[in-house]
Amino acid sequence: MKPFLLLATRDDDGAADAEYQSFLERTGLDERDLVRHRLEAHPMPELDLDAWSGILVGGSPYNTTTPEDRKSAAQKRVEAEVDVLLTRLVEADFPFLGACYGIGTLAYHEGAVIDSTFAEPVSAPEITLTEAGLADPLCAGMASTFRAFVAHKDAVLVPPPRATVLATSASCPVQMLRVRTRLYATQFHPELDPEAISYRLGRYTGHGYFKTEDLAAIQEWSYTQDVSGSWAVLRNFVELFARD
Numbered sequence: 117m118k119p120f121l122l123l124a125t126r127d128d129d130g131a132a133d134a135e136y137q138s139f140l141e142r143t144g145l146d147e148r149d150l151v152r153h154r155l156e157a158h159p160m161p162e163l164d165l166d167a168w169s170g171i172l173v174g175g176s177p178y179n180t181t182t183p184e185d186r187k188s189a190a191q192k193r194v195e196a197e198v199d200v201l202l203t204r205l206v207e208a209d210f211p212f213l214g215a216c217y218g219i220g221t222l223a224y225h226e227g228a229v230i231d232s233t234f235a236e237p238v239s240a241p242e243i244t245l246t247e248a249g250l251a252d253p254l255c256a257g258m259a260s261t262f263r264a265f266v267a268h269k270d271a272v273l274v275p276p277p278r279a280t281v282l283a284t285s286a287s288c289p290v291q292m293l294r295v296r297t298r299l300y301a302t303q304f305h306p307e308l309d310p311e312a313i314s315y316r317l318g319r320y321t322g323h324g325y326f327k328t329e330d331l332a333a334i335q336e337w338s339y340t341q342d343v344s345g346s347w348a349v350l351r352n353f354v355e356l357f358a359r360d
Contacts, residue, residue: 117169118168118169119145119148119149119150120150120168120171120172120354121151121153122151122153122172122173123153123173123174123198124155125155125173125178126156128177130315130319132154134312134319136152138307139172139307141307142306143350143353144354155197155198156190160201169211169358170211170213170357170358171205171210171213172215172353173214173218175218175305176217177320177323178191178194180270181270202221202225205299206225209298210298211298212298212299212300213300213349215301215306216266216304216305219271219272219290219292219302219303220272222295222299222301223276223279223290226276226279228279229274230273234271234272234273234288235270236266236303238266238317238325238334239267240343241263241264241304242262242263242285243262243263243264243285243346244261245260245282245283246283249282253356254349254352254353254356255282255283257352258345258348258349262346263341263345264291264302264304264305265313265343266303272289272290278295280293280294280295281293282294288303298357300353302349306346306350309344309347310339310340311339313338314335317334
């Protein structure tokens with residue numbers, strides 16, 4: 117099988133390694149078949165799309181709506197490189213799945229309006245598949261409603277003109293979308309389980325996602341949440357697009 121590529125941007129080694137482990141678990145792939153490249157540390161590699169089954173983008177400390185004068189040099193480079201890559205991927209209708217920061221990259225590239233209107237605190241909202249989502253192969257076998265972990269400072273306000281919204285929630289109307297037929301993105305984190313988000317929260321204490329004094333309570337709360345219904349997104353992506 118041709119491998120999948122995970123483009124990561126977390127500059128905290130613990131959070132980055134834990135994220136990679138979560139993607140390995142949820143996709144069912146091993147390290148040979150899910151290759152990680154940390155964009156925050158190294159420039160985008162030369163990519164021959166024929167050598168890959170698909171590309172994934174995980175979450176990030178970067179925010180699409182951060183004012184340009186407050187973005188680091190690394191963030192500006194990453195955004196420019198991802199934008200160039202997305203032009204190639206959209207043109208080729210190449211398999212892509214972005215989670216959280218990934219929906220910002222794809223949606224912004226395609227002309228979405230993104231702001232803080234539908235930012236969500238650490239939570240596990242009920243997410244509902246739209247009619248298009250129920251019919252989409254990426255959502256095969258999923259319940260019409262499910263819960264998933266979220267925590268983000270910006271979100272899609274107005275979807276791109278040629279995007280199809282696949283899932284929604286009361287707190288954030290665009291929880292999942294598709295561009296063309298093989299590029300997908302979720303606002304929620306389909307890679308996370310309670311243990312993984314509890315660890316990640318510990319790494320991001322003081323980053324503005326929650327009050328520091330609330331960490332222990334939020335970690336305890338996370339173990340009461342059943343988000344297993346969201347995990348099929350990543351396994352389905354692999355099953356749909358893995359190729360020899």
